[in-house]
Amino acid sequence: MGQKVIVNADxxxxxxxxxxxxxxxxxxxxVSSTLLMPNLDAAEHAVNISxxxxxxxxxGQHTNFLLGKPCSDPAKIPAMVDADGNFHRSAYYRSGQGHFVYDEVRRETIAQMExxxxxxxYYPEHIDCHALGDETVDQAFYDIALEYGIHTTLKYSGDKVWPSLPGYLETGLLLEVNGLPFIEAGTHVEHFLRDDFALLKQDTSKVIEMHFDAGFLDQFVLDNSSMxxxxxxxxxxxxxxxxxAWFDAHDLERISFADLKRK
Known part of the structure; x- marks a missing residue:
């Protein structure tokens, strides 16, 4: 059996x-799948061109708590927004000023699903969280996934092992590629050809999940993203x-999150 790999564009x-x-x-x-940031103005453009x-x-859904305005009422998620009703940026959390509140995370995630x-x-079949979170975020996502019968990726709980989601194939290696120590200025072809990601060394019974940040630059990205x-x-x-060609030569099958659902 060949190795299955989700190659996702965030x-x-x-x-x-x-x-x-x-x-x-x-x-x-x-790229075999992508995840949408539903609360942002360009989300409609993304859907239309696709x-x-x-x-x-x-x-799927790339739930966003760090950029723009929320989909829910800002007054009901006070820990997540500033005085103008915009999401706090990542620096706010990284400095230790902010923290995530379960009920607020749940409310805003479901609002973005709506x-x-x-x-x-239709509702997303898969959800994850953009850029930054904690175990509270993972708990909310896990509970929502069970409630809605969808898949989620839990990234922020350290070594904690979450119970498998019923009805879905098991995932193994999770690579947030631009967070890897050997990636300094974007992914290069040689990173694949040398198998720096160790794709060829994984248990083929588990699906590999790779997340990339590919895109063209425009002024919005230059003004609002560190990437x-x-x-x-x-x-x-x-x-x-x-x-x-390297993927094909090594029998690496590119799939999407939809393919995780057991048949």
Whole structure:
């Protein structure tokens, strides 16, 4: 049995430049799924262009608590927003000023799921959290996944092992690629060809999950994201034919989160 790998492009809906980059990485690269940030203005643009350019692209939810305005009433999630009703940025949490409250995380996540449904006509089959979280976030996501019968990726609980989600294949290696110590300025072709990600050393009974931040730059990204030029490098790498050939040569099957559901 070959190794199954989800090659995901995060941040769909962050900006038009990111949206076009995700399309490029799916149509001409190895990306097999993407995750939408439903609360942002460019989310509608993302959905509209994907319907035309690649209607088969799997789109899940990249729940966002760090950028823009929430989908729920800011007054009901006071720990998550500033005086203007905008989400606190990541620096606020990293400095120790903020913390996540279970009821607020749950409320806003479900509100973003409702916005997702408005945009796409259905609830997301998979949810995860953008950039930063803690065990409180993971607990809320796990509970929501059980309640809605969907899949989630839990990233922020350290070594804690969560019970498997019923009805879904088991995932193993989780790679937030731009958080890896050997990735300094975006992913390069050589990282794949040398198997720096150790994709060929994993238990083939478990699905590998890789998250990338590929995209084109525009002013919104330059003004609002700490991840800038590495996105361009990553996009070029994911679209390089040598990477696709390496996947094929090693029997690495690219799947989406939809394929995790047991048949």
């Amino acid at each position: 941040d769909f809906g962050m900006s038009k430049g990111i949206n076009y980059g995700v399309m490029e990485a799916y149509l001409n690269g190895i 319907r035309v350019a690649c209607p088969d692209l799997f789109i 916005r997702f449904r408005e945009l796409l006509g 800038t030029t590495p996105r361009c490098r990553e996009l070029e790498t994911l679209c390089d034919p040598r990477v696709r």
